[in-house]
Amino acid sequence: MRAHVAFNRRTSAAYRHLGIVVAGFPPAFGPGQFVMVRPPFSVDPFLPRAFSIYRITPPADGTGPTVEILYKVLGKGTQCLSRMEDGQEVEILGPLGNSFTLQDRVDIAVLVAGGIGVPPIAALARHLRHPPSAIRHCVVFLGGKTSEDILCVKDFEEASATLHVATEDGSAGTRGLITDIVEPFLRTTDLGLRTIFTCGPPGMLAAVARLAEQHEIPCQTAVEANMACGFGACMGCAIETRSNGPGPTYKLVCKDGPVFDSRELVW
Numbered sequence: 475m476r477a478h479v480a481f482n483r484r485t486s487a488a489y490r491h492l493g494i495v496v497a498g499f500p501p502a503f504g505p506g507q508f509v510m511v512r513p514p515f516s517v518d519p520f521l522p523r524a525f526s527i528y529r530i531t532p533p534a535d536g537t538g539p540t541v542e543i544l545y546k547v548l549g550k551g552t553q554c555l556s557r558m559e560d561g562q563e564v565e566i567l568g569p570l571g572n573s574f575t576l577q578d579r580v581d582i583a584v585l586v587a588g589g590i591g592v593p594p595i596a597a598l599a600r601h602l603r604h605p606p607s608a609i610r611h612c613v614v615f616l617g618g619k620t621s622e623d624i625l626c627v628k629d630f631e632e633a634s635a636t637l638h639v640a641t642e643d644g645s646a647g648t649r650g651l652i653t654d655i656v657e658p659f660l661r662t663t664d665l666g667l668r669t670i671f672t673c674g675p676p677g678m679l680a681a682v683a684r685l686a687e688q689h690e691i692p693c694q695t696a697v698e699a700n701m702a703c704g705f706g707a708c709m710g711c712a713i714e715t716r717s718n719g720p721g722p723t724y725k726l727v728c729k730d731g732p733v734f735d736s737r738e739l740v741w
């Protein structure tokens with residue numbers, strides 16, 4: 475879909491908030507779903523990039539909804555994106571992939587996110603506030619290297635979530651890894667049926683998956699992968715899943731995910 479940039483704001487040295495107006499884009503999405511974005515002038519090496527949807531805001535002037543993403547400027551692709559200006563054309567495809575789901579009854583949603591894994595978790599917290607969600611309470615753990623990686627705090631406050639923060643350098647919240655404070659919470663707090671929802675860097679996801687298994691708590695995890703197509707055509711985003719047979723089995727992050735039951739994956 476052809477679209478144009480509504481805004482591309484610098485929110486800190488490394489992070490940007492991009493809004494893209496897309497005529498005909500669905501007004502709703504599932505938390506965890508993503509879009510593929512590519513400026514039309516780009517040539518290799520800027521293949522389209524996958525970004526989790528942070529929010530979709532309704533059209534203000536009849537042109538189309540605004541798809542919002544948060545991204546970190548890391549490599550050539552995101553540097554190219556960071557130079558885009560209001561009104562410039564961009565290509566966008568989505569919403570793609572599956573989303574976090576509320577299976578069975580959940581009293582407490584435990585949300586664990588780090589860095590650029592936070593936006594889909596913020597979308598989930600917003601989603602859980604509204605019926606038919608039967609969540610009694612949302613407890614959020616945000617982690618990062620520094621305070622700059624602690625994103626979307628306002629969203630979690632607006633969702634009436636209880637917020638815990640940890641940073642590796644101690645510049646916000648507790649000094650250390652986020653799992654250092656998730657573990658005692660899971661061990662000492664039992665307020666009903668809990669489910670963990672998580673998104674972030676691979677090391678954090680693996681540690682959270684281990685904690686979930688130890689404490690026998692269901693865990694849904696949104697996985698990041700390099701994606702070239704976003705819809706199952708290139709086979710470039712395969713991820714190993716647990717197998718009952720002799721050989722490994724794989725699924726596609728873009729098509730079968732990005733959200734998986736953490737017990738399904740090989741960590």
Ligand code: FES
Nearest residue numbers: 704706708709728
């Ligand atoms: Fe092409 Fe997943 S990105 S198959």
